[in-house]
Amino acid sequence: GAVVSQHPSWVICKSGTSVKIECRSLDFQATTMFWYRQFPKQSLMLMATSNEGSKATYEQGVEKDKFLINHASLTLSTLTVTSAHPEDSSFYICSASVRGLAGVDTQYFGPGTRLTVL
Amino acid sequence: LAKTTQPISMDSYEGQEVNITCSHNNIATNDYITWYQQFPSQGPRFIIQGYKTKVTNEVASLFIPADRKSSTLSLPRVSLSDTAVYYCLVGDMNTDKLIFGTGTRLQVFP
Numbered sequence: 122g123a124v125v126s127q128h129p130s131w132v133i134c135k136s137g138t139s140v141k142i143e144c145r146s147l148d149f150q151a152t153t154m155f156w157y158r159q160f161p162k163q164s165l166m167l168m169a170t171s172n173e174g175s176k177a178t179y180e181q182g183v184e185k186d187k188f189l190i191n192h193a194s195l196t197l198s199t200l201t202v203t204s205a206h207p208e209d210s211s212f213y214i215c216s217a218s219v220r221g222l223a224g225v226d227t228q229y230f231g232p233g234t235r236l237t238v239l
Numbered sequence: 240l241a242k243t244t245q246p247i248s249m250d251s252y253e254g255q256e257v258n259i260t261c262s263h264n265n266i267a268t269n270d271y272i273t274w275y276q277q278f279p280s281q282g283p284r285f286i287i288q289g290y291k292t293k294v295t296n297e298v299a300s301l302f303i304p305a306d307r308k309s310s311t312l313s314l315p316r317v318s319l320s321d322t323a324v325y326y327c328l329v330g331d332m333n334t335d336k337l338i339f340g341t342g343t344r345l346q347v348f349p
Contacts, residue, residue: 125282164326164339165283214282225271225290228328228337230282 127231142200144215150195151217159212205238243340257314261327270330
């Protein structure tokens with residue numbers, strides 16, 4: 122259980138184009154999803170928290186107009202990198218939060234999407 | 240904002256027990272501590288989660304002292320396939336956000 126998928130697993134695009142990344146919880150409903158970015162040999166950095174049916178909460182320094190997040194259903198959140206530039210090249214990982222029987226929230230992560238902007 | 244810190248790297252041999260510690264001085268009162276394993280170019284995989292004292296599952300144990308300012312992930316008998324980066328994830332009392340630790344790169348040798 123608690124499987125999270127991401128699509129695509131990798132994408133290469135030209136500078137100035139937009140890229141959409143999908144995150145799905147396959148066997149559970151997730152009220153909250155998270156988007157992270159990870160640069161080589163670094164830890165995961167939270168970009169934004171996404172709640173179904175409401176606007177995402179972005180972390181300091183993350184441009185909301187550049188990284189558009191839509192959480193249209195309890196199983197799907199999308200991240201769109203608009204007008205991508207080479208410095209946006211990174212590994213993007215989503216997670217979905219599920220509340221267990223003991224009332225504890227646990228994040229389960231997708232496999233990640235490698236974005237390369239030429 | 241105090242960082243959630245871990246040793247950068249650790250080396251071990253197959254069959255040995257490995258203990259990885261995470262220091263989290265600003266842990267939020269009500270938050271649990273979660274540990275993840277990450278292989279290159281993959282998302283983190285859940286290992287174990289706990290609030291205090293000791294938690295054990297089929298792959299690891301988690302030790303948390305009474306003050307909860309640190310936690311130790313214990314892998315009982317590592318194998319080559321345990322070579323990975325291990326992260327703790329902890330809630331910060333000042334920001335009320337979950338923060339990943341700096342990560343520990345574990346290398347297991349035959």
